[in-house]
Amino acid sequence: MALFGAMMVITSKNPVYSVLWLILTFFAISGHYILLNAQFLAVVNIIVYAGAIMVLFLFVIMLMNLNQTIEPKKNRWLKFAGAISGGCLLLVLVAALRNTEIKSQTAMVNTGDIGLIKNLGKELFSTYVVPFEISSILFLSAMVGAVVIGKKDS
Amino acid sequence: MYLLAIDWFFILEKFLLIGLIVTLSMVVAMYATYGERKVAAWLQDRIGPNRAGPFGILQPLADGGKLFFKEEIIPLISSKFLFILGPCLAMITALLTSAVIPWSTPLHLFDKDIPLQVADINIGILYIFGVVSLGVYGIMIGGWASNNKFSLLAAVRGASQMVSYELPMGLALIAVLMLAGDLRMSVIVNNQIEHYWHIVYQPIGFIIFFVCALAECNRTPFDLPEAENELNFGYHQEYSSMKLGFYLFAEYINMFISGVVMSTLYFGGYDIPFVNEANWDINQNLLAIIGFAVLLAKAFFFVFVFMWIRWTIPRFRYDQLMKLGWRTLIPLALLNMVLTAAIVLWFKK
Numbered sequence: 001m002a003l004f005g006a007m008m009v010i011t012s013k014n015p016v017y018s019v020l021w022l023i024l025t026f027f028a029i030s031g032h033y034i035l036l037n038a039q040f041l042a043v044v045n046i047i048v049y050a051g052a053i054m055v056l057f058l059f060v061i062m063l064m065n066l067n068q069t070i071e072p073k074k075n076r077w078l079k080f081a082g083a084i085s086g087g088c089l090l091l092v093l094v095a096a097l098r099n100t101e102i103k104s105q106t107a108m109v110n111t112g113d114i115g116l117i118k119n120l121g122k123e124l125f126s127t128y129v130v131p132f133e134i135s136s137i138l139f140l141s142a143m144v145g146a147v148v149i150g151k152k153d154s
Numbered sequence: 155m156y157l158l159a160i161d162w163f164f165i166l167e168k169f170l171l172i173g174l175i176v177t178l179s180m181v182v183a184m185y186a187t188y189g190e191r192k193v194a195a196w197l198q199d200r201i202g203p204n205r206a207g208p209f210g211i212l213q214p215l216a217d218g219g220k221l222f223f224k225e226e227i228i229p230l231i232s233s234k235f236l237f238i239l240g241p242c243l244a245m246i247t248a249l250l251t252s253a254v255i256p257w258s259t260p261l262h263l264f265d266k267d268i269p270l271q272v273a274d275i276n277i278g279i280l281y282i283f284g285v286v287s288l289g290v291y292g293i294m295i296g297g298w299a300s301n302n303k304f305s306l307l308a309a310v311r312g313a314s315q316m317v318s319y320e321l322p323m324g325l326a327l328i329a330v331l332m333l334a335g336d337l338r339m340s341v342i343v344n345n346q347i348e349h350y351w352h353i354v355y356q357p358i359g360f361i362i363f364f365v366c367a368l369a370e371c372n373r374t375p376f377d378l379p380e381a382e383n384e385l386n387f388g389y390h391q392e393y394s395s396m397k398l399g400f401y402l403f404a405e406y407i408n409m410f411i412s413g414v415v416m417s418t419l420y421f422g423g424y425d426i427p428f429v430n431e432a433n434w435d436i437n438q439n440l441l442a443i444i445g446f447a448v449l450l451a452k453a454f455f456f457v458f459v460f461m462w463i464r465w466t467i468p469r470f471r472y473d474q475l476m477k478l479g480w481r482t483l484i485p486l487a488l489l490n491m492v493l494t495a496a497i498v499l500w501f502k503k
Contacts, residue, residue: 044280046288050287051290051320055290055291055294062294062309
């Protein structure tokens, strides 16, 4: 379902349908999280992505009123470059995922509750404290940047 | 009853429970419409509906029948699938939230303890939060699919209002979670039965939560998505017949559920006030039913307060709404959260 949703995202003509399919994809991904017994991740995924970010996406697209597909003629070289960069991304992903040890991963998942909120919190604030804090600073800087850009005009 | 390694009795029990709860919220929502009109009439010194049945008690049935028999209109240039999907989504998300609410103490039937809660998942309250955040889509899709600029404007208003009031709601929730130490709804209720109700520790948090609940249900004074005098009728302008009924109905279900959630989080859930019912020497089933009635009474009180506010306070302007949400409620909720954290830490030492 996730794959089908993702396919529909890029094949839909109407951007609004695209966004709706994307939301469906997020739901499917949340379903996977639940199957992996990571309920917290599943719900946070829904709250943050499906509940907030995609709503903002919908806003913008609905207000821009892109109903008539007045697509500008795309440069052929641009298409070519897009295909190449997409292929590069695929190559990197495949190379990265090829060497992961799937067996040990599933074993860890099977022991149960790594995704439950208590264990997740303990891990985040003990083993992974530094990356966690750095990512929060990154978010803060992004927020400050957005405010600065918003204030520029007035 | 085990067949194919599946506990069929368990599945049957859950199905029954789900059916019961959904029916209950439907019936409550139905009579909430009646209650709303009666309360409005009472506040405005009128009589209210009194024709169908004694005291107009059959009025909701008559309304429902009328909505079913009205002509159904689907605008030609709208996208048909989304147009139908909108009210369905509104209804589904309204009903989904009831799944994690603990309705009462376990019943004891057929030598088994049957918990009166559909799912006691360990992210309980976050689940409610997630489903509430999805409630936006019913409005947005409906408003956009109507292909009408008033509907679209109302949908955008409604969605941005809901997104911005979710934040202080979540922050107010975190303070409660720190007190209870768990996200599970049953643990939150038990914590209140053992100690005091959370309203004692969290008066500010409750007020924030209450205001946000009003905004999330699109009730006056936050009913800008339905502002008749500016937007004709709001996001459901193009809807008719039962699809319109679904939108209006979903609002009442939301109201009821948010009343239940508020009484669960802040007013001890099914705890009977001022007595220790664990000492009573009565049947467990009876106790469960009393607890359930108490929870319902608390929820109905909140529904009544919602109506009371609706017929007393005029609507906000949109900039006032945003200012209240972002400049008042969020800093207040943050302050409340930090204070609660400090105090909890202080007493744990």
